[in-house]
Amino acid sequence: MLHRYDEALVAHETARDLFEQVGDTHGQASAWNNSGETLRLLHRYDEALVAHETARDLFEQVGDARNRAIAWGGAGNVLEGLHRYGEALVAHETARGLFEQIGDAHGQAVTWINSGTALRGLRRYDEAVAAGRRSAETLGRLGDFTRAGEALSELATSLDAANAAPAVVREAWLRSASAYDTAGATNKRDQSRAKVAPITTNAIDG
Structure with a gap:
């Protein structure tokens, strides 16, 4: 791992914009989720939370329960970084419920x-x-x-x-x-x- 997070963020944002141009909602969701994780590593927690929540909602639109669960988990990790542990626990429990539904x-x-x-x-x-x-x-x-x-x-x-x-x-x-x-x-x-x-x-x- 190169830890070049600023460059990684630019790459994810570029991918997200390209997916939007071609109308690929699932691709946009994945790029948002990747952006969220990168923003968390940059300690830009508020932006990271928005990114994961956006990904979560887009994954719900396309019916992808597994990646919606992953986005919930990402949001939970960010909430821990914000010391909002009660909300983080709810996010992780929601993710677990989704994984349980699909037998993961x-x-x-x-x-x-x-x-x-x-x-x-x-x-x-x-x-x-x-x-x-x-x-x-x-x-x-x-x-x-x-x-x-x-x-x-x-x-x-x-x-x-x-x-x-x-x-x-x-x-x-x-x-x-x-x-x-x-x-x-x-x-x-x-x-x-x-x-x-x-x-x-x-x-x-x-």
Whole structure:
């Protein structure tokens, strides 16, 4: 990834305009959604939210439930960036409901990761932990070890916020590293492993 987000945004906006010229509503929706994600990475959250909501409405017009769910999830992620955790949780739950309607177990599992983040922002730590466990279990079963590693990272963070025993938090980080290692995501693996040493040191010091 080149992290050239300003250029990426121009590309998505150009694509969106071209899709509009040829009357391709679905293409416009996809470009709006991509713009939303890029704007979020640029921390332009208000614009990102508008982009995802526009994409969501356009996907609804063309009857694309899966991508409408993805747009809802994108909006939820932006709302977390705005610290509007209650609204973010509603967005993720709406996305999950749409994924459930079309029988997309993977999509549902990803929304549990995001719901966990929102629940943690609301200080509903036990529910955040439950969401992390549910998503990690499902994603591991489905063989998506990159996302399972992400879910386990979220779980570890929620466990820490819930004041779980250091050994329990440590195990979650190690499981995250293992999942990332299985996926070949070495940078993510190393990031999870780096979380373990401070826990071990603090446990010894305590």
